[in-house]
Structures are given as C-alpha cells and as structure tokens.
Amino acid sequence: MQFNRKHLLGIRELEAGEIAHLLDTAETFRDVSRREIKKVPALRGRTVINLFFESSTRTRTSFEIAAKRLSADAINISVSTSSVSKGETLLDTARNLEAMAPDCIVVRHSMAGAPAHLARMGNAPIVNAGDGSHEHPTQALLDALTIREHKTRIEGLKVAIIGDVLHSRVARSNIHLLTKLGATVSIAGPGTLVPLEFGELVEQGLRVEKTIDDAIEGADVVMILRIQRERQEAAFFPSMREYAVHFGLRTKHLERAAPEAIVMHPGPINRGIEIASEIADGGRSLILDQVTNGVAVRMAVLYLLAGGGRAEVEEKGH
C-alpha cells in the first residue's frame, strides 16, 4: 500500500498499510543521516514552511533538518498565539503564506483541530506537528520506527503508556498507531489524567489500568509521558513530589516489565519527576534514538507530501 493522502493530520484516519509505507520510507531515509554528505536532492526547489504557533525546539529543528536533508528550502515562522489572538486570524496567516506558494506547511498549534482547519480552508499540504491534545502523528511514527528497530515488529507487543494521557497528543497518536499495527496498549496514571472513558478511544487493544505496576506488567515497551508543569495549576494532582513518588518511573517498576523491555519518552524530560535519571540515561532508554529517527520520519513525510511523487518512490525501490 502507498501513501496518497494530501495531508498528514493524524494517525487515526490512516490504515495500517499506509503507516507501514510511511515507516518503510523513513527507513530508507535513515541511511541518509548516517552518510558523510547528509543530503539528497529529492525536494530540490520545493519550499517547506514550518509554522509554529507554540514553542518547540526539537520538533521544529527536526522538521527543519529533515527538509534541508531533502534539499528543500525550509522557512521557520514562529508566531506566538497571543499576538495572533490580538490581530490576524490563523486563516489569514495561512492564506498569506499560501500566496507565496509553499509546497508544504508544517503546523504546530496549541489548539486541537487547527491543522484540520487550515487543511480545509487552504490548498497546501498540511503536516500536523502537534495540535493541542489531539495528535502528533510524526512523533508516533518515529516512536514506531524506534520500536521496529529494536523489536523488529510491532504486532503482538505489549506497550505501557504512563502519565498525563488526557492532555497528551503523543499518547493519542501512539495509541492509534500501535493498536492499528496489532500491539496492545495499557495506560495508567493519576485518575484525573487517565479518565476511564479513555479505553473507548479505539475499538480494541487498549486497556486502562489502575496502577502503573499493572500497566507495566510484562510490557515490551514502556513509554513515559511528560508532565507539563502548567497542569499543576489546574490541580490535576496535588504536588510534583507526590507525582514523582506514585507515578514516576523508577528502576523497581521495570522489574515487572518483559526482560528486554525498552523505555521511551517524547521529551523534553523532567528528570526525577516522571522518570528517574538512572532510567533516562540507562541502557534501556531509547530517548536519543527517538530523536535520530525523528529526522528520518519527517523526511519521509515531507517527501511524500511535498511532491516527491509516487514515480520517484517506485524508482527508489529499484
């Protein structure tokens, strides 16, 4: 199966075959980053705009490097949401950018649905680089690529996702992707951040566990979500201290996991809060592999959406 969509707005609407094709394409691009000359001419003459309404270092940098390694012209625009709300609307901003004929717009926004809004109103292909609590599809793809690299497959794996699932776009995209590819996912965290209804997010393959021990039991992959400190103001949990004690990942938890279990985190990490430093820096941690794979996945996505063209993909295969 190929990937013929115009936009990448989320994982939920993708079929397993499309996801596999994205991952296969990413694998071919992973080699590019390992060469001395880290550049291919695939998107020469194409323009990619990184339109970031929310601050981000690694995702924006990752997309920028991905575009540049494909020889595209990458332009970064950081707009603080507050200045937008004072004046120009999201739509007007996007229309102005579209008038400059970009081949792809990568959008990060604090509000769920903003990329879908742009996709509906505009003409350029849109890549969702994270929208509110909705989805972060390239993060899930890079996580999957990392898992595939270490476990060779995704089907049949048991994955635990721990932490602030409610507000996490990373968790949502990962749950969709992993269950579509045949993994089972267990989620756990404070009751305020892991509502019981979350189990209905997908048709099958997802369980809400009461404790993080239950979720990690027998897990091949343990994904830790970042605690956003600003959530504390909304009183979802009493203190960082209590969070660290009851929901932070420590070495003893991993004794329950499968023998070769790997640990992942989308970053940036709060050391000593959601994850103990000895795990983050330990042998099971793939946090930096995730970052490396992020570039490959974003190269694949930009290549497929910004006009790499199907013919060239086929050529590559020969």
Added chain:
Amino acid sequence: MKLLIANGYVVDPAQGINSGRDLLIEDGRVVGLPTPGQEIPSGVEVLDATGLIVAPGFIDLHTHLREPGAEYKETIATGAAAAVAGGWTTVCAMPNTDPVNDSPAVTRFVIEQAQRAQLANVFPIGSLTKGCGGKELSEMGEMKSAGIVAVSDDGHSVPTAGMMRRAMEYARGFDLTVVDHCQDTSLTAGGVMHEGRWSLILGLRGMPAAAEEVHVVRDCVLSKLTGASVHIAHVSTSGALDAVRRAKEMGLPVTCEVAPHHWTLTDEALAEYDTNTKMSPPLRSRDHVAALLAGLRDRTIDAIATDHAPHHADEKELEFDQAPFGITGLETAIGLAFDLVNQGVIDLERLVSLCSTNPARIFGLKDRGCLAENAHADVTILDPACEWVFDVSSSKSKSRNTPFAGRAMTGAAVATIVGGRLVYLNPDYTRITDTKHRNASAK
C-alpha cells in the same frame, strides 16, 4: 378585514380539533372554524389551504436576536424575518444582548423594534439578575410591566443555589416562569464539546453531561422549595430528562424544551472540527440522543425551541476553541421536527403541541397557541409532504452558522400569518393566493 383560510386540515390540540375546517379571521382575531364548503361572503380574502395543515402559530421559547449590541450578527428585523420564514409566528428573545435586557428601557426597545419590523411577534425575556451577572436581582416587576414574558440568565447559568432560590421566589410573585440554561460552570471550564469518546479522540476539552444534570436537579429541588415555575432550556442529556420526569411525577411546575440539533446530530458530527457544530449545551453522544427521542415520545419534553444563536462568519472561522457557541435554527427547526413525524417518534398533533400549544402555556401567553374564538390570529400553515433542501445562502437571517446547510428535509412551514396578516409565503406555494384556484375551490 376578514380572512378565510379555506379547505385546510386544522390541528389544534388545545381544543382537541383534528379535522378539515376553514379558519375565519377578522381584525387580527380568530372568529371561528366553520365547516368547509360554505358560501364565502363578499369582502373576505381567501387563502386556499387545500392539502395543507393549519395550526395555531408556532412559538419559539428560545431565540437570540442579538439586538441591541451585536447587530452585525442579527437584528430584530432580520431575526423576525427568519422566524416567519421558518414558520414561527412568535419568538421569545433572550436577554443576553448588550446591554442586557435587565431594565424596562431595553424591554421597550426590543418591543418597539419588533413593531417596526411588522413580522413576527417578539416577546422579550428579561434577565434574572442584573447584567446576567448572577449577583443581584433584575427589576423583574418593572420589566413585566414593560412586556417581558419570562426571566432567564440564559447562557450564564445562575452559579449559586442561593441566588437561584431568591430569583425563583421573586419571579413567582410576578407569575414569571424562570428559564434556566443548566450548566455548572465549575464542571465545564474551558470545555467546548460533549465530554466522552469523541472529545478524547479530538483532544478537545469536554463538558460532561453531569454539568447540565447537576443544575437541572438543583433547579427541580428549588422549584419544590419556592413553588416557582421552572422551565429547563434546551435539555440535552438523559440524566437531565430523568430529573424533569421525576419532578413532573412529583407534581412540580417544571417543564423543558429540546432544540432540534440535539436530537438530530451527535458529537460525532464534530469529527472535522467544523465550528458550526459547536454550541452549548453541546451535541451529545448517541445514548443521550436516544434519551431525547424517548422524552419526546413519552411527553417528558414539553416544547421544541430553536436556540437560534446567530454568529458572524468571521467569528466562526476560527480555531474550534476560539469560535463562539451557537448555531442558527429558526429556518431549519420545523423541517427537522418533521423528521420526528416521518420517523414515527411523534405525530402531527404532538408536533403542534410541542411548537405552539405547550409553549403558550409554559410562558402563560394568553390567547395564543390555539385557534379558539377570539384568540390572536397567529397561524402556521404546514405541508408535511413538502420536499426541500435548506439553502443557507437564501436564509433571511444575517448569519450563516448552521450545520444543516444543504440538508434535504420533508415537511415544512409554507405560510405564516401573524395577527391576521400573511407575513410569509413560500414562493413555491403562491397557489395559496391564486384567485382562479381559490374561486374554483370555493364552489
């Protein structure tokens, strides 16, 4: 001036009439319902309603006309035009304008603007509290003298039970029904849609059904305490309906209305983040919709109300979180209500009860909601067989925020008579006023 609506089928639940009758009107009042086929005296204008349903004028208990203050969204004149085009002879205008209708001056302004428009009857609803602020009582007595028909802080649920108690006790003394948009805002802060599977999928902040139910239960309890008549606005959850059902069983003066979008759509309609699916209360999940249909069937629901809430396209074309709540509804409500008839949820008589008889009773609108002798000559003429598509570009409203653009419907209000005057006639039904046809049928 005399007007005869001839050869129609009169459905008037207030009088238990459900039969082929003419309707004779003089000087804005109903004269009677003569048997068809009698000779028509000279000087009587005739409308030919052959094959059509003649019902007492429909009354919308819940309309936002935006004037004064937001005339770019809607004015009383454009709202009234949309009302009569949708079959509503009367609309009750919510007070959340700018300034809020919390004084007799604003009440009189609304009434005067409506009189200038000469289309629908516009009856203002006064605010419960000053500025809908939830802190001090409004001058309900003065507003009642100026013409309000009910009191409500719609859109701003009265936050504390103590304030609501005082408001109910005070309103009771003026025979004003208290209308409440039930929402415990401590449970909905930041929410933009129904909380459930779809809010989790879409990553949008949810508004749990419990937020509505907590206040419906509260208001029922306070109705018992105060004896006030309480009308629950746009009920949307199964638990809210259960509370109303129980209050009615206890004999409390509690009534409720439902808005067409709440039984027509579910929260799945938000899947594309279309801001025309954003309203409050939000579109609910399938189980709640099923409960609403059951409430329509078992008569727990008393009225159909539009919650017509016009917004300018510029305001709706924002991120979902940023767009305002609300959709237009005056021109689509009756078509969507006919869905209920066509699906066998309710019959035609019940449709008329929900849109006319009961609304008149709930707000105590004298001589309306029926076609008895000397009642106001407000009439809605319906064609249950009319197949039509809602063309939002020809809407009479100033705003276009509807999820029902392009929707095909069967059943429509085709002519609207207010105070004995034909104020709206569907262009496809000019045969109603066709002289030749009329003469032929009169013989």
